[in-house]
Amino acid sequence: MPDRSTATRPGLAPAVLAPVALALAAAALVWVAPEMLDTFSVNVLTRSLLYAALAVTVDLLWGFTGILTFGQAAFFGAGAYATAIVLTHLGSSPAWVLAALALSVLVPMALGALVGWLSFHHGSTPLYASVISLVFPIVVTQLVYSGGEWTGSSSGLVGYDTLPLDLPGFFRLAGIFAVLVALGAWVFVRSDAGKLLVAVRDNDARCSYLGISPTRVSALLTVALAGVAGLTGFLFAQASGVVAPENTGFLFGTELVIWVALGGRGTVLGPVLGAVAIDYAGATLSGDLPFLWQLILGSAFVVVIILLPDGLAGAIRRGWTRVNARRDAAAPAVVALPAAGAAAGGAEPLLVVTGLGKRYGSLSVLDGIDLAVRPGELVSLVGPNGAGKTTLMRCLSDGTEPYQGSVQVAGRNTRGMTPERIVALGLGRKFQVASVFDSLSVADCLRLARAARDRPSPLGAAATLRLPAASLDILRLTGLDTALVTPVRLLSHGQRQALELAMVVALEPKLILLDEPTAGLTKAERTTIGTILRRLTADLGCAAVLVEHDLDFVREISTRVVVLHGGRLVLDGTVAEVVDSDLVRAVYAGAAHA
Amino acid sequence: MLILLDVVTTAAILFIVSAGLLAIFGVLKIINFAHGAWLTVGAYCAVVAARLGLNPWAALPLAFAVGAALGTVAEWLIIRPLYRRPLDAILATWGLGIVIGQLITLAFGRDVQITPNLLGGTVALFGLDYSLYRLFAVLAAVLIGGSCAALLEGTRLGLKARAVIMNEALARALGIDTARVRLATFAIGAGLSALAGVLLTPLTSVDPNMGVAWLIGAFMLVMVAGGSFAALAVACLVFGAVQVLVSTFVSPILGSISVAVLAAVVLRISPRGFARA
Numbered sequence: 001m002p003d004r005s006t007a008t009r010p011g012l013a014p015a016v017l018a019p020v021a022l023a024l025a026a027a028a029l030v031w032v033a034p035e036m037l038d039t040f041s042v043n044v045l046t047r048s049l050l051y052a053a054l055a056v057t058v059d060l061l062w063g064f065t066g067i068l069t070f071g072q073a074a075f076f077g078a079g080a081y082a083t084a085i086v087l088t089h090l091g092s093s094p095a096w097v098l099a100a101l102a103l104s105v106l107v108p109m110a111l112g113a114l115v116g117w118l119s120f121h122h123g124s125t126p127l128y129a130s131v132i133s134l135v136f137p138i139v140v141t142q143l144v145y146s147g148g149e150w151t152g153s154s155s156g157l158v159g160y161d162t163l164p165l166d167l168p169g170f171f172r173l174a175g176i177f178a179v180l181v182a183l184g185a186w187v188f189v190r191s192d193a194g195k196l197l198v199a200v201r202d203n204d205a206r207c208s209y210l211g212i213s214p215t216r217v218s219a220l221l222t223v224a225l226a227g228v229a230g231l232t233g234f235l236f237a238q239a240s241g242v243v244a245p246e247n248t249g250f251l252f253g254t255e256l257v258i259w260v261a262l263g264g265r266g267t268v269l270g271p272v273l274g275a276v277a278i279d280y281a282g283a284t285l286s287g288d289l290p291f292l293w294q295l296i297l298g299s300a301f302v303v304v305i306i307l308l309p310d311g312l313a314g315a316i317r318r319g320w321t322r323v324n325a326r327r328d329a330a331a332p333a334v335v336a337l338p339a340a341g342a343a344a345g346g347a348e349p350l351l352v353v354t355g356l357g358k359r360y361g362s363l364s365v366l367d368g369i370d371l372a373v374r375p376g377e378l379v380s381l382v383g384p385n386g387a388g389k390t391t392l393m394r395c396l397s398d399g400t401e402p403y404q405g406s407v408q409v410a411g412r413n414t415r416g417m418t419p420e421r422i423v424a425l426g427l428g429r430k431f432q433v434a435s436v437f438d439s440l441s442v443a444d445c446l447r448l449a450r451a452a453r454d455r456p457s458p459l460g461a462a463a464t465l466r467l468p469a470a471s472l473d474i475l476r477l478t479g480l481d482t483a484l485v486t487p488v489r490l491l492s493h494g495q496r497q498a499l500e501l502a503m504v505v506a507l508e509p510k511l512i513l514l515d516e517p518t519a520g521l522t523k524a525e526r527t528t529i530g531t532i533l534r535r536l537t538a539d540l541g542c543a544a545v546l547v548e549h550d551l552d553f554v555r556e557i558s559t560r561v562v563v564l565h566g567g568r569l570v571l572d573g574t575v576a577e578v579v580d581s582d583l584v585r586a587v588y589a590g591a592a593h594a
Numbered sequence: 595m596l597i598l599l600d601v602v603t604t605a606a607i608l609f610i611v612s613a614g615l616l617a618i619f620g621v622l623k624i625i626n627f628a629h630g631a632w633l634t635v636g637a638y639c640a641v642v643a644a645r646l647g648l649n650p651w652a653a654l655p656l657a658f659a660v661g662a663a664l665g666t667v668a669e670w671l672i673i674r675p676l677y678r679r680p681l682d683a684i685l686a687t688w689g690l691g692i693v694i695g696q697l698i699t700l701a702f703g704r705d706v707q708i709t710p711n712l713l714g715g716t717v718a719l720f721g722l723d724y725s726l727y728r729l730f731a732v733l734a735a736v737l738i739g740g741s742c743a744a745l746l747e748g749t750r751l752g753l754k755a756r757a758v759i760m761n762e763a764l765a766r767a768l769g770i771d772t773a774r775v776r777l778a779t780f781a782i783g784a785g786l787s788a789l790a791g792v793l794l795t796p797l798t799s800v801d802p803n804m805g806v807a808w809l810i811g812a813f814m815l816v817m818v819a820g821g822s823f824a825a826l827a828v829a830c831l832v833f834g835a836v837q838v839l840v841s842t843f844v845s846p847i848l849g850s851i852s853v854a855v856l857a858a859v860v861l862r863i864s865p866r867g868f869a870r871a
């Protein structure tokens with residue numbers, strides 16, 4: 001996780017300041033470097049610097065968001081070819097150069113939209129996205145080969161008019177561009193919006209249930225970075241004066257991944273240095289020992305993947321934080337939002353389930369469930385293990401589950417809706433095992449829970465964190481309010497449960513589904529959660545459906561109890577009616593045998 | 595008729611090339627991106643066998659043994675630490691492929707090698723003169739598929755492998771040494787890949803990078819097949835047909851990418867591919 005030590009004071013400026021200072025120094029270095037290097041080095045490093053910018057885009061996708069991609073090579077190649085084709089076949093007047101510039105960004109972005117649509121859909125796996133990113137450069141390369149005169153086929157395009165710059169000029173252009181891309185990436189990943197990438201990598205299901213579409217985040221990122229790669233391709237076509245099919249290919253895509261892996265995925269500087277160092281060293285050494293160099297590089301790659309998954313930069317950073325006690329980022333000031341005036345009970349039901357059934361092959365898990373939950377109600381769902389409680393919760397919150405019957409949330413039929421769309425209708429779901437973001441801090445998790453309502457800044461970390469009062473209460477009662485900067489992976493089991501509940505409540509849901517929120521908690525923690533749930537329903541007019549095994553807890557807080565047994569709803573009534581019924585004793589406590 | 599023969603023989607070749615990759619993916623859920631390197635190793639076993647003056651057919655058992663031995667070492671050193679990181683396993687095996695490719699280059703040079711024909715000539719069939727070797731490939735595919743099925747259905751290792759496929763945690767709890775099942779599976783898969791490399795020698799030129807060209811097609815077929823040899827056979831027939839038809843009637847270049855594109859689309863529409871239970 002990036003160090004956010006500068007994001008202490010109000011405003012966004014300090015978070016941007018340190019990277020900008022470093023970027024200025026790097027830019028100055030790039031500016032004077034051509035004076036000190038020989039022509040060969042200037043030539044090679046111009047290319048290396050452009051590759052470094054490309055490596056940063058690979059890192060944003062793979063290192064930060066967890067999407068292993070080989071496709072950036074193809075976007076790069078598409079941008080380079082768009083440029084070369086315009087300059088070769090259409091003209092090289094300033095107007096055509098501008099057209100080439102525009103096309104070199106827009107064509108890859110359009111391709112990126114296609115790749116994004118193919119790669120990311122509800123239920124798609126990371127492996128599938130990698131598969132697409134593998135096929136895509138192969139397709140582009142073959143299209144280039146079959147492009148005849150337009151693409152120059154296997155010999156590529158050469159001899160078109162480039163920008164009127166000399167060798168050092170192109171070097172500086174490439175260098176400044178690489179610095180800008182790295183700076184942009186650095187500022188973005190340290191910002192609140194940048195945390196979305198890590199959130200998608202850590203736990204895409206939780207993202208969905210916070211109303212953030214992980215597929216949308218991934219697809220938008222793909223499109224945006226396709227544009228950056230295309231722009232890099234434009235500069236490459238200008239600086240090198242030649243484009244060839246290898247520039248678009250899958251093998252180049254794997255080289256990019258190797259540079260990022262060796263440099264350090266999940267850091268910004270690692271891939272930059274990795275790309276520059278390896279590409280330059282490769283150009284220098286491969287003349288003398290071509291196969292040996294590849295052999296060393298391949299071996300280093302294998303070793304780093306197995307032993308140092310976050311690369312050299314990651315290893316250095318870990319060593320650094322071990323020596324220097326981590327300066328904790330200051331916690332954002334928590335601000336309570338005014339409570340939304342909730343409608344009192346008696347209004348239209350928030351949840352209506354009619355004839356819900358679910359089968360796995362010949363096994364019927366749920367059958368003919370009818371249930372309506374109104375605002376202000378706290379309905380406990382009890383039943384023995386295997387009764388279908390968790391399955392029911394899943395059908396209520398994910399319309400893409402195949403089921404019979406209908407589910408309405410806030411008056412809308414949810415069939416076919418992804419969880420994020422149902423969350424937008426006002427549903428919040430807490431899982432049985434706390435589902436949070438392990439690589440982020442408590443404050444980051446809470447801010448992501450608000451991301452669908454308060455757009456996070458892509459430039460910096462906001463100094464305040466606005467949360468609904470109920471969410472704040474949970475933090476106070478569990479002591480999490482003093483642990484806002486603590487990484488989530490260090491929290492205890494009870495704290496994780498509380499954090500997830502606080503995140504769900506921060507969504508300001510009208511209907512909350514909770515799957516055993518008290519499992520494994522202490523008596524005190526259970527009481528706290530009970531208090532909060534009663535306040536949410538009785539005072540704020542939410543509706544809650546609670547799966548619970550602890551009958552005492554159920555008796556204490558519920559307004560209604562529903563018994564699920566063998567996939568059917570067998571009882572639905574007040575606490576007294578249900579908890580003391582013979583049936584519940586029989587199926588639940590085994591009292592019938594007593 | 596010629597097209598039908600081309601479809602069947604192309605499918606058979608695709609099946610031969612993919613079988614080793616599928617065996618590994620089916621049980622280990624790991625994509626062996628060094629598959630291309632194993633194909634190359636197998637092909638160079640044919641080269642070595644020829645240099646030693648052995649019968650060309652002796653290259654087959656030699657390649658299987660060398661491939662399996664290398665597979666054992668690779669599983670132990672590289673694959674085992676990465677079972678929980680499948681995407682990293684793709685990368686590490688890709689790196690391994692680079693290493694193997696460069697070692698072969700250092701040993702044999704990067705020139706194209708000539709290997710003796712396993713089976714030459716043509717045979718008259720349905721009024722056509724058809725390559726005898728391509729017809730033999732169909733037989734080889736059936737033999738490989740059949741022996742894999744027999745291994746999986748009829749032996750103790752196969753039973754354990756199926757247990758690992760279905761529920762690894764349970765298999766381990768029942769006392770199955772899952773680490774050994776994986777090692778054996780990887781070795782057999784690698785051996786099959788090397789065997790396929792020998793079988794490819796009459797059809798393609800032998801050079802240090804020959805495997806990469808076959809890797810993507812095999813990879814896509816395995817993704818579509820999921821983990822089942824029957825599904826792989828169906829996928830090879832369907833995609834082989836598409837490849838032959840597109841190459842014949844549209845363009846050979848588009849034919850060469852048709853398998854990859856079609857597989858990507860199939861997976862988009864039906865994520866489980868052809869592997870429906």
